[in-house]
Amino acid sequence: MGLRLKIGATITVTATLAAMVTASQVPVLLTNRECDVQLERLHYAARLTEQQGRPALGLTVDPPELPGPLRAKILGGHRATYVQSTGHGNVIWAAEMSDGGAVLAMHTASNGLSDEVERVMWQSGAVGTGVATVIGLGLATRFARRLRRSARSAQEIADGDLTARLPETGRDEITTLTHAVNAMADALAARLQAEREVTANIAHELRTPVAGLIAAAALLPDGRAETMVKERAGRLRDLMEDVLEVARLDSGTEAAEPRWVELSALARRVVRAAVEGRTATDGTGPDVRVDVVTDAMVETDPRRVERVLTNLVTNALRHGAEPVLVEVDGPTVRVRDHGTGFPEHLIAQGPQRFRTGAEGTGLGLGLTIAAGQTALLGARLTFGNPTDGGALATLTLPVTPEAGR
Incomplete structure (x- = not known):
């Protein structure tokens, strides 16, 4: 009731x-x-x-x-x-x-x-x-409507829209509660913004030292030490670039540059790069396959789609288990691995930076960037665990009227 x-x-x-x-x-x-x-x-x-x-x-x-x-x-x-x-x-x-x-x-x-x-x-x-019943129902309807509006705004804040605020009307206890929630949202938004700015500033400050470190590592003589330094410096550079990309997505200044692209060719390019980057010295690489059910020409930003698919494939190889299957079905691309699946909090709430289901194996930035780029493209990215095991990420790109040309 x-x-x-x-x-x-x-x-x-x-x-x-x-x-x-x-x-x-x-x-x-x-x-x-x-x-x-x-x-x-x-x-x-x-x-x-x-x-x-x-x-x-x-x-x-x-x-x-x-x-x-x-x-x-x-x-x-x-x-x-x-x-x-x-x-x-x-x-x-x-x-x-x-x-x-x-x-x-x-x-x-x-x-x-x-x-x-x-x-x-x-x-x-x-x-x-x-x-009294009619008047009571009228007043109750008014209060319930205000509470429902407040609940919707509070849910928007919980979903990440820190600009949403509850309407402050009246002078009763509901208004007092509304004011408290808005004050909490303001404080939370200010704190998150400060944390993002600090993180971005740290990443900016590290760009020059990291670039110098990589340049210095290139001068080392070949050997185990040189390999270790280059590998660590490369990981530090990738982490720094991920943080900066998250900061750019948060700033809202990024814009997509759409053009027509064949989705299957883009998917094959992503898989080829992922396999080459993980191929061992003996020539063995990860088992990543591309399956084209229905090819499609889509008008989108290929660089950003490539970034999303690269992060999904990389995440599947890092946290899942082979084989990894990339399936192109019209404007939809599915990336599936055969590991333990996504954590429940990720499926329910979506990717969150600095939170990952695998202890000590990441900061959750890869999927956070994928989700941010997806939103920028006007696309949809969902996560799930199939009943027969593994993890499944589904990217659905928007279809324009000229998509079938």
């Missing part, structure tokens, strides 16, 4: 209970008032009868029709009242025992006001409950 229905149901139940209590208690109070008046009349009539020596004001002595419950009440010598129901309405009785042991009693028909009030109260209660 949603918040709107809960608030509406609460108001309806409260209004119904209030109407029931009012409609049941007010007639009782009116009847009690009639009984009090009847006792006052009995007291006055008894005094007047004693003075005149004969019954006055409708007072009767030992009336045979005196109700049994009332007779039982006055046996102790106390005055009492009793409401007798008849076919013509209620009769209000009042009686007491005289000093001589006689029963002095008076009775009059009820004015019927309590019955009329009870009927009116029930009608008014029903109308009031209906009005």
Whole structure:
């Protein structure tokens, strides 16, 4: 049950209970008032009868029709009242025992006001409950709509849109909560921006020393030390370039340069480069295959698509297991390995920088760059684990009307 229905149901139940209590208690109070008046009349009539020596004001002595419950009440010598129901309405009785042991009693028909009030109260209660329900549902709908808007904005912030803010309208507790969430989003955005700037600045500062390190490594004599230095320097250079690319994607200044390209040829070029880069000195390379189900000409930025596919294939070789299959099916390219699959957090939340499912084997920048480049292309990149094992990344490029030419 949603918040709107809960608030509406609460108001309806409260209004119904209030109407029931009012409609049941007010007639009782009116009847009690009639009984009090009847006792006052009995007291006055008894005094007047004693003075005149004969019954006055409708007072009767030992009336045979005196109700049994009332007779039982006055046996102790106390005055009492009793409401007798008849076919013509209620009769209000009042009686007491005289000093001589006689029963002095008076009775009059009820004015019927309590019955009329009870009927009116029930009608008014029903109308009031209906009005309260409508008003309550209206207010609850308004509050629920504000909360839903706030929830959507909060979800956008959680999904990475740090520019989203919750609407701050009103002066109630919801507005206070909204203001707190917006303040938290501002602080989070400022902190992330500062961290990105620091990371990018560090990468920029490292470009010159790393370039000098690579140049110096080239001057080393051939041998194990030279190979190790070059390999480490190359990894440091690649990491630095990845950080800088992430910074450029975050800045929002990057723009795609689309042109027509044959997708199968691009995929084969990516695979060929990946295999050559990992081929051992004995000529053995990784098992990476290209399968063209349906070729397609797509209008896109080939450099960025190549970057995405390169990162996907590299990630499959580094964290998955061979064979790695690159399948071209129209504007869709699937990269699948036969390893342990993607971690659940990556499938649910997408790639996140400096977070990887493999301990100590990466910083999560490769897939983060792939996701950023995909968004820049207006394409779609999804991750999943097939039921028969392995990991599957699917890149779907947008199709233009001239794609079939």
